[in-house]
Amino acid sequence: xxxxxxxxxxxxxxxxxxxLEAMLPFFSESYGNPSSIxxxxxxARKALDGARxxxxxxxxxxxxxxxxxxxxxxxxxTAIKGVAFAAKSGGNHIITSSTEHHAxxxxxxxxxxxxxxxxxxxxxxxxxxxxxxxxxxxxDKTVLVTIMTANNEVGTINPIADIAKVIKNxxxxxxxxxxxxxxxxxxxxxxxxxxxxxxxxxxxxxxGPKGIGVLYVxxxxxxxxxxxxxxxxRNRRAGTESVATIVGMAKALEIxxxxxxxxxxxxxxxxxxxxxxxxxxxxxxxxxGHPTQRLANNANLSFEYVEGESILLNLDMLGIACSSxxxxxxxxxxxxxxxxxxxxxxxxxxxxxxxxxxxxTTDEDVDYVLSHLPGIIQKLRAMSPLAEVR
Amino acid sequence: xxxxLVMDHFSNPRNVGTIADADGVGLxxxxxxxxxxxxxxxxKEDRIDDIKFQxxxxxxxxxxxxxxxxxxxxxxxxxxxTITNRKVAEALGGLPSQKMHCSNLAADALHKxxxxxxxxxxxxxx
Ligand SMILES: Cc1ncc(COP(=O)(O)O)c(C=O)c1O
Ligand SMILES: [Zn+2]
Numbered sequence: 001x002x003x004x005x006x007x008x009x010x011x012x013x014x015x016x017x018x019x020l021e022a023m024l025p026f027f028s029e030s031y032g033n034p035s036s037i038x039x040x041x042x043x044a045r046k047a048l049d050g051a052r053x054x055x056x057x058x059x060x061x062x063x064x065x066x067x068x069x070x071x072x073x074x075x076x077x078t079a080i081k082g083v084a085f086a087a088k089s090g091g092n093h094i095i096t097s098s099t100e101h102h103a104x105x106x107x108x109x110x111x112x113x114x115x116x117x118x119x120x121x122x123x124x125x126x127x128x129x130x131x132x133x134x135x136x137x138x139x140d141k142t143v144l145v146t147i148m149t150a151n152n153e154v155g156t157i158n159p160i161a162d163i164a165k166v167i168k169n170x171x172x173x174x175x176x177x178x179x180x181x182x183x184x185x186x187x188x189x190x191x192x193x194x195x196x197x198x199x200x201x202x203x204x205x206x207x208g209p210k211g212i213g214v215l216y217v218x219x220x221x222x223x224x225x226x227x228x229x230x231x232x233x234r235n236r237r238a239g240t241e242s243v244a245t246i247v248g249m250a251k252a253l254e255i256x257x258x259x260x261x262x263x264x265x266x267x268x269x270x271x272x273x274x275x276x277x278x279x280x281x282x283x284x285x286x287x288x289g290h291p292t293q294r295l296a297n298n299a300n301l302s303f304e305y306v307e308g309e310s311i312l313l314n315l316d317m318l319g320i321a322c323s324s325x326x327x328x329x330x331x332x333x334x335x336x337x338x339x340x341x342x343x344x345x346x347x348x349x350x351x352x353x354x355x356x357x358x359x360x361t362t363d364e365d366v367d368y369v370l371s372h373l374p375g376i377i378q379k380l381r382a383m384s385p386l387a388e389v390r
Numbered sequence: 391x392x393x394x395l396v397m398d399h400f401s402n403p404r405n406v407g408t409i410a411d412a413d414g415v416g417l418x419x420x421x422x423x424x425x426x427x428x429x430x431x432x433x434k435e436d437r438i439d440d441i442k443f444q445x446x447x448x449x450x451x452x453x454x455x456x457x458x459x460x461x462x463x464x465x466x467x468x469x470x471x472t473i474t475n476r477k478v479a480e481a482l483g484g485l486p487s488q489k490m491h492c493s494n495l496a497a498d499a500l501h502k503x504x505x506x507x508x509x510x511x512x513x514x515x516x
Binding site: 305306307308309310313314317326327328329331333334335346347350382383384385386 | 392397400401403406417423424425426427428444445446447448449450451452488489491492
């Protein structure tokens with residue numbers, strides 16, 4: 001059987017066996033609707049309440065500040081629309097950054113159709129937002145700032161606590177939301193440490209199931225619910241709760257929180273082996289993102305003169321799964337907006353490769369990649385009209 | 391996402407390389423995605439006697455480059471001018487719709503190489 005080396009943990013992660021085990025009873029045993037009153041429903045309600053308390057414990061918030069959603073995309077949409085529409089009488093200005101996930105960027109663009117003005121802050125060449133830029137962008141019309149904790153493509157970690165201070169010093173009524181979808185697995189996401197009013201999580205990025213997430217909403221935050229219906233989630237997000245996946249998510253988050261240091265140490269060692277060996281073995285290769293302020297599992301590199309999809313296809317033939325910011329791999333046919341915002345030249349963005357390691361990644365996996373990647377790059381360069389230097 | 395034939399041309403591209411004393415050279419770039427293709431031809435008695443390519447691009451770009459060189463080798467220049475990007479894609483058993491633009495380089499680069507040859511020979515003859 002062909003070897004499988006999965007190095008795309010930023011895209012999604014396998015469900016942790018303990019999370020899976022925790023979920024199973026809620027599919028066909030304790031399958032009751034948590035809003036009903038009989039025994040099997042009460043079991044579901046109990047599990048739901050327990051999961052909410054567990055998530056709240058890790059976020060350092062109250063259980064009633066935790067809203068369960070269908071994932072990162074819904075949490076981001078709900079946060080932005082929920083605050084913007086609720087706070088509209090107080091102002092129409094939103095601040096975000098140019099390297100956000102499309103769940104944030106496209107939602108902000110959508111809000112522009114409703115009379116909101118959006119500032120898309122620049123980032124430095126490492127992909128980081130400068131708190132001073134946030135401060136300068138704030139006007140008396142600003143109602144919401146949304147800046148991601150860590151970037152999904154290059155792994156750069158933003159100074160969220162510093163940004164929070166700057167915002168709150170200026171005007172404590174401005175709501176600060178952060179998309180912590182990528183950060184949750186390896187960064188402290190206690191909301192008071194970060195100083196945020198709202199925070200998005202998605203379970204499938206931290207070894208939980210797909211299709212479930214969290215939106216934390218601090219008490220007294222102006223918030224207009226975006227989904228009307230049966231009144232679940234204290235009227236803030238209607239719809240029968242997905243008990244099984246909520247339980248699985250809570251378990252996965254618990255495991256992530258308690259094992260964070262060890263997980264980071266494991267990932268970082270493998271990540272650094274990848275980065276250092278690739279940079280030293282392959283000429284004209286570059287690291288994208290921040291050299292130190294980056295997610296423990298993210299290695300994003302560019303190879304001059306070659307295109308990302310052609311690298312991915314070659315790696316896939318060897319069973320290696322990873323991703324690229326190349327224009328040819330994006331539906332929009334434009335190179336990664338993240339690399340563009342960082343000022344990476346188009347040709348170099350076109351040759352980017354994102355390798356994200358995970359809990360089951362081994363040294364042998366890294367060796368396997370290192371033994372094949374230089375040959376692939378060489379083969380593609382030999383074919384490239386851009387490669388004057390070989 | 392790609393057909394077996396596309397993957398075959400991608401993994402074992404035919405006619406990769408350059409021709410030092412080429413009779414015609416065509417360079418075509420795609421400003422949208424950044425793919426770039428260069429075709430070199432050697433012409434003998436109005437036929438494509440030899441052809442080579444270099445491509446910076448994705449699977450679709452490399453496979454179409456390879457395929458177009460196979461399709462026109464030995465053909466007359468007029469025959470080669472009738473090759474379209476669509477015919478190249480069809481010969482590969484089709485390409486994913488979002489990839490069509492990446493494949494729109496191969497025939498264009500070929501036509502540019504032929505035009506380059508024709509301008510040069512016209513200049514000599516004239
Ligand atoms: C930073 C970030 N935000 C939001 C999302 C969307 O999350 P989901 O896939 O759960 O909708 C992702 C995942 O791709 C992400 O990486
Ligand atoms: Zn392409």
